[in-house]
Amino acid sequence: MWNRRKEEEKPAPRPIAAQPAQPPPQPVKTQPAKETSPMSSVPIRPTESFDATRAGNAVLGKSVVVKGQILSREDLTIDGEVEGTIEMQEHRLTIGQNGKVRASVKAREVIVLGTLHGNVETGDRIDIRKEAKLVGDIRTARIVIEDGAYFKGNVDIVRVELSKPAAAASASKPSTAPPANSPVSTGPAMAAGVGEIKR
Numbered sequence: 406m407w408n409r410r411k412e413e414e415k416p417a418p419r420p421i422a423a424q425p426a427q428p429p430p431q432p433v434k435t436q437p438a439k440e441t442s443p444m445s446s447v448p449i450r451p452t453e454s455f456d457a458t459r460a461g462n463a464v465l466g467k468s469v470v471v472k473g474q475i476l477s478r479e480d481l482t483i484d485g486e487v488e489g490t491i492e493m494q495e496h497r498l499t500i501g502q503n504g505k506v507r508a509s510v511k512a513r514e515v516i517v518l519g520t521l522h523g524n525v526e527t528g529d530r531i532d533i534r535k536e537a538k539l540v541g542d543i544r545t546a547r548i549v550i551e552d553g554a555y556f557k558g559n560v561d562i563v564r565v566e567l568s569k570p571a572a573a574a575s576a577s578k579p580s581t582a583p584p585a586n587s588p589v590s591t592g593p594a595m596a597a598g599v600g601e602i603k604r
Contacts, residue, residue, distance in 0.1 A: 462479065462480045462481070462482060463477060463479055463480070463481045463482070464481075464482045464484065465481070465482070465483045465484060465485045465487070466484055466485055467484045467485055467503050468485060469484075469485035469486070470485055470486045470487075471485070471486070471487045471488070471489070472487075472488045472489055473488075473489045474489050474490045474491075474492070475487065475489070475490070475491045475492070475493075475508075476492050476493070477491070477492070477493040477496060477498075478493070478495075478496070479493075479496055480493075480496045480497045480498075480499070481493060481496065481497075481498050481499070482499040482500075482501055483498070483499070483500050483501060483504040483506060483519075484501035484502075484503045484504050484519075485503070485504065485505075486504075486505045486506070487504075487505075487506045487507070487508055488506075488507045488508060489507075489508050490508050490509050490510075491506070491508050491509070491510045491511070491512070492511045492512075493511070493512045493513070494511060494512065494513060494528065495513055496512060496513055496514075497512065497513060497514040497515070497516065498510060498512040498514070498515045498516070499515075499516045499518070500515075500516070500517045500518060500519045500520070500521055500537075501518055501519055502518045502519050502536075503519060504518070504519035504520065504521075505519060505520045506519070506520065506521045506522070506523065507522045507523060508521075508523045509523045509524045509525075509526075510523060510524070510525045510526070510527075511526045511527075512525075512526075512527055512528075513527065513528045513529050514527060514528075514529045514530050514531070514532075515527050515530075515531045515532070516531075516532045516534065517531070517532070517533045517534060517537040517538075517539050517554075518534050518536075518537050519537060519538075520537070520538045520539075521537075521538070521539045521540070521541065522539075522540045522541060523540075523541045524541045524542045524543075524544075524558075525539070525541060525542070525543045525544070525545070526543075526544045526545070527543075527544070527545040527546070528546070529545075529546060529547065530545060530546060530547035530548065530549065531543055531545045531547075531548050531549070532548075532549045532551075533548075533549065533550045533551065533554040533556055534551050534554060535551040535552060535553035535554055536553055536554070537551075537554045537555070538554075538555040538556075539554070539555070539556050539557075539558070540556075540557045540558060541557075541558045542558045542559045542560075542561070543558060543559070543560045543561065544561040544563060545560075545561075545562065545563065546562065546563055546564070546565045547562075548560060548562070
């Protein structure tokens with residue numbers, strides 16, 4: 406009897422409704438995070454520290470030794486040792502304070518701060534700075550030798566050729582010289598000239 410009451414007091418089990426089967430959760434595929442830099446609202450400008458005169462300037466450092474021929478299509482600074490020939494007709498050669506060059510040089514412009522043994526031919530100018538040493542012959546249009554520089558050799562100053570437009574303009578001007586068959590003037594200007602004057 407006592408058992409029946411206990412069974413009656415127990416609640417009846419509820420029927421379990423069939424629930425649709427859920428697929429197991431699949432792992433989410435993530436791509437590696439890309440590094441991004443914060444955007445700046447300031448417009449990008451070229452750096453002001455860029456020096457256009459240094460662009461295209463090759464340098465041979467203190468520990469560089471070259472034996473042979475150097476052909477350069479850009480400005481060159483030599484702080485090491487070079488033996489042979491250097492040709493750079495349209496560019497500047499600078500021999501630094503530590504530079505020791507034993508070569509014949511052809512360049513548009515040469516600046517000597519160190520030592521140069523050899524003949525130099527420049528199209529524009531050569532500049533021998535104080536405490537520099539140059540032994541050799543020079544052929545140039547302009548030369549600067551600072552006080553304190555050492556130079557031993559010959560200097561041949563060449564005239565800069567007239568540019569084509571200037572030469573063409575002078576050729577188109579009427580000639581002031583008398584024609585070949587005309588009588589010769591006997592003015593004071595002709596007396597100073599070389600030749601024979603007939604009266």
